[in-house]
Amino acid sequence: MNEIIIRNLSEELMEETVKFIxxxxxxxxxxxxxxxxxPEEIKSQLMDLTPSFKERCLIAIDRGAxxxxxxxxxxxxxxxxxxxxPYVSMKNSWTEIAVNLLSALKEKIPAHIKMAKVAxxxxxxxxxRMYETNYFTLYNAEKTLILNNKSLxxxxxxxxxKINIRYYQSGDFNDFIRIHPTTAYFTGSEVxxxxxxxxxxxxxxxxNRVIGYVYFEMLVSDGYxxxxxxxxxxxxRSRGIGSVLINQVITEVFKYNWVKHIxxxxxxxxxxxxxxxxxxxxxxKNVIIALQRDLNVCPLGEFI
Ligand SMILES: CC(C)(COP(=O)(O)OP(=O)(O)OC[C@H]1O[C@@H](n2cnc3c(N)ncnc32)[C@H](O)[C@@H]1OP(=O)(O)O)[C@@H](O)C(=O)NCCC(=O)NCCS
Numbered sequence: 001m002n003e004i005i006i007r008n009l010s011e012e013l014m015e016e017t018v019k020f021i022x023x024x025x026x027x028x029x030x031x032x033x034x035x036x037x038x039p040e041e042i043k044s045q046l047m048d049l050t051p052s053f054k055e056r057c058l059i060a061i062d063r064g065a066x067x068x069x070x071x072x073x074x075x076x077x078x079x080x081x082x083x084x085x086p087y088v089s090m091k092n093s094w095t096e097i098a099v100n101l102l103s104a105l106k107e108k109i110p111a112h113i114k115m116a117k118v119a120x121x122x123x124x125x126x127x128x129r130m131y132e133t134n135y136f137t138l139y140n141a142e143k144t145l146i147l148n149n150k151s152l153x154x155x156x157x158x159x160x161x162k163i164n165i166r167y168y169q170s171g172d173f174n175d176f177i178r179i180h181p182t183t184a185y186f187t188g189s190e191v192x193x194x195x196x197x198x199x200x201x202x203x204x205x206x207x208n209r210v211i212g213y214v215y216f217e218m219l220v221s222d223g224y225x226x227x228x229x230x231x232x233x234x235x236x237r238s239r240g241i242g243s244v245l246i247n248q249v250i251t252e253v254f255k256y257n258w259v260k261h262i263x264x265x266x267x268x269x270x271x272x273x274x275x276x277x278x279x280x281x282x283x284x285k286n287v288i289i290a291l292q293r294d295l296n297v298c299p300l301g302e303f304i
Contacts, residue, residue, distance in 0.1 A: 021039075028123040029121075029125070030124060036221070068087060081109060140290040145264050147282045166202070168200075212236060213230070214231075220258065223260045230242060
């Protein structure tokens with residue numbers, strides 16, 4: 001193998017790096033969850049990393065060209081980090097470059113982080129083999145479902161007409177975090193801090209109380225919207241509130257003609273939610289597996 005240089009991502013190599021990641025994202029065998037598809041979307045996600053992409057991202061360089069990438073997204077609030085990679089273009093040296101990236105990244109991981117997570121398609125056999133060899137274990141498998149257009153299958157009517165569906169307002173916060181699961185990949189505060197014209201939270205209210213919500217993000221450069229979370233308080237389920245919330249998202253996002261489809265991920269054993277989405281017209285696309293390593297039990301050592 002030629003000498004591969006591992007170094008922090010720099011401004012000069014940003015464009016080349018995001019094109020490289022984008023080419024990997026278009027193939028199931030190298031796709032990693034959490035980053036987008038187009039170079040523009042990926043660039044905006046890397047630019048949003050805190051404290052900065054230079055601190056959070058490593059690249060591998062072979063004879064002046066980017067041949068590998070690995071980044072981390074750190075959630076301080078959850079004391080977890082998500083591994084954005086590794087992406088490696090050289091098939092013959094895949095493991096060697098991936099291990100070098102991971103070993104270098106180890107130095108960047110804040111001491112208080114308790115859990116490392118990563119997610120990808122089952123078809124990404126290189127990542128699967130490497131993470132499993134390094135004590136990452138399966139904690140979740142999610143089906144990705146897609147709705148391509150407005151061809152909806154008969155939306156249900158709300159039983160209780162007093163239910164009000166509207167955009168989130170700051171006074172809803174306490175009710176909202178009460179029903180938002182603590183295990184979700186964004187905490188309630190993180191969801192609220194992400195709100196902007198493209199990331200929206202819609203609530204269902206009854207008697208001035210939030211009893212359900214849906215949070216979705218529109219990825220402009222990638223031309224699609226993602227429903228990230230939908231939840232209805234247990235005592236108000238099976239009254240059509242979940243369906244109405246999803247239909248509201250469909251109405252909102254298809255107002256933009258650049259939105260080509262809506263995506264939603266559902267745990268493989270969450271039959272109630274999957275039934276709801278397929279009845280509305282969502283179709284299964286593929287399955288993403290998520291692995292984690294508890295850093296308290298198994299601190300990061302040398303990668304193999
Ligand atoms: C998934 C979830 C959001 C669905 O919300 P919901 O308000 O119960 O959804 P709906 O009421 O629209 O649909 C649920 C069922 O009620 C039935 N229903 C809805 N309105 C009805 C009505 N007016 N009369 C009779 N039945 C009705 C639906 O047909 C559906 O039946 P099915 O389970 O046999 O398909 C809710 O179960 C939930 O919060 N689950 C926990 C969190 C979760 O799993 N979120 C999804 C993560 S991807």
